[in-house]
Amino acid sequence: MSQPRPDSPLAAKVFPSPNHGERATGVRPDMIVLHYTGMPTGAEALGRLCNPVAEVSCHYFVWEDGGILQLVPEARRAWHAGLSSWAGESDLNSRSIGIEIVNPGHEGGSPPFPAVQIDAVADLCAEISGRLGIRPERVLAHSDIAPARKRDPGEFFPWDVLHARGVGHFVPAARIAGGRFFARGDEGQPVQALQAMFALYGYGIAVTGVYDEATEQVVRAFQRHFRREQVDGVADASTITTLRDLIATRPSLKPPLAV
Template identity: 50%
Template sequence: MTAAPDSKLAAHWVPSPNFEPRRDGRVPDTLILHYTGMESCEAARDWLVNVESKVSAHYLVDFAGVITQMVGEAERAWHAGQSFWSGETDLNSASIGIEIHNPGHDFDYPPFPDEQMRAVEALCLDIFSRHAIPRERVLAHSDIAPGRKRDPGERFDWARLARAGIGLWTEPVPLGEDAGLGLGDESEAVAELQRDLKDFGYGVEVTSTYARGTETVVEAFQRHYRQARIDGRADRSTRETLKRLLAIRSGALV
């Protein structure tokens, strides 16, 4: 167990009992961002270090930007839950988890303050100095658990992080008037969308049918990458934004 913070940016070291070794010697190559979803940061911190909660994270960032470390980066924290990304199901072993205090969708979902965002930026960059984390593996909790999780949500400023060199991003294609693809549609266009989402990393089956599973994945994609409208419909804006991100990741588009 780590006896002191890994990050020099951590103002507090409050060890959580909820951790274990990473499986098979896994080295973290993923960064997962969450919101706490609790009304106070103190309650969230107490929950993350409570042995009965069975949850934890490596770091917690409060509204004022004060950083607390609770699990050593070498250890497997319990923050991802049932999840999937790019064929991987044990995201806890693969990742470092940051809890960002915000009451979330159930409590009026306030904006993330500038002081907090500055601290998140600095912490991510500090983690990158110790771990080789590709930009496409900086993910939202909602990315790895669509339909089950919504955090950190559509108010989180992913574009700001990308300007600091954190995460994969493109300016979303503007909204249009097209209805797009939605529940019940069955076509090659649906299959192409599903292939693109699967290639990007989401857990989606290629069936050519736009069922609820596809809709929840599209909602997750929109919540992270096309935040102007979260409706689960794959309009042109959503589909072309996804295409751009795939091209950027492959190096075909800068």
Template identity: 70%
Template sequence: MNHPTPESPVAAKVFPSPNHGERKEGKRADMVLLHYTGMPDTGQALQWLCNPVSEVSCHYFVFEDGRVLQLVPEGRRAWHAGVSSWAGERDVNSVSLGIEIAHPGHDAAGAIAPYPEAQIEAVIALVRDLGARHSIAPHRVLAHSDVAPRRKRDPGEIFPWERLFAAGIGHLVPEAPIRDGRFFQRGDEGPPVEALQAMLALYGYGLSIDGIFGEETHGVVEAFQRHFRRTRVDGVADASTITTLRDLIASRPSA
């Protein structure tokens, strides 16, 4: 009996999921999305991603000890992003490769445990391989929460993006220090809020530019903080958040 060979040398074997389809309109993968499974039992999480009833899947699954399985062929459209958008693209599944990281996720109080070292090393190796073979720009390695604000929190504010950035993965700038000053929050309106929304949209976040700091803008600011300004994740656009966003926009390559 022939056993399929994983496309990435980082993966140990193929554990196939039936949950995938054609990438639409001839689109190709030019983005990597990182998720946590959000389930306390790793085996159940893996089985759920391979259960046709679930209608969810991913391309690769990373265990706590660093073992990696391939679930869906890289050329196929895995079902991992859900309702999402980035930089105007609303069919994120058709332009992305999804990696599920075995992790219980946030608890009922909102706390989240650190990721094991072996697991992070495996994620770095896997994303570097995918990035090299698919010519994925570093800034196109994103969190699930980036493309689905308000709906998703994974892989969470504890995820060590700085480790990935040091390995040439992702886009990061030093967090601007938190200090007193003007800030924007739910209920605020006007041109400054509209300018903030425009900056977030310019970076890639999907939101309405209407000058109203409502629940949508609060959720996007919180998602931004969860990835890029993790010192405080509260959805309030303080000077630290806005400065960090400005520095990200200024430092991101144009291509």
């Protein structure tokens, strides 16, 4: 029996996982979530993503050499996001395409992603985004949507390279310098304003005015994606300026082009 053709022409073939379900009624995928596999080898990760007992999966799987498999049809809800939140939505498995990138992750020593693998991820994201109409600022890290639980794909993932290929929303991180900063235990209106900025960009954060553990986790997640040089959970001037620049340049917030 022949397998169905992949949804993306960039996938070499379908390698079916049984782990999927129906997307929520009327919901079409409008975001891409990137992961690292976080296991010693790609083969082990692939086995887990296809094991019904594990109850995890993704739509696409990208090997170190850039080869791409499709595990779950795009029309189906894959199980990769888990408990997560972005822009006020929580059933992100229903709204997303999940891509697992073979890399052993932080626990495996954070080895660099090979350039050929990143090329494949960029091409795949660009192809899916073009075909499904996914906006750049909705190509996100697992850590962005689950900051309390997840670190992938990690601060060693080259978001700047993806952006140079037209994928994702990104600005150069503001230079790290001295000056005022906010950290765990701080309270007050400036902390509340900072939390509101993170929420405006999409992070799931309560605007309480208290720089608590959850706030620190969001700041770390933000830094892993957008200020990768230093991931410390401290909202320094560089972090805040980078966030402000992102909000100011977010494509969906730009006024429509004059015709």
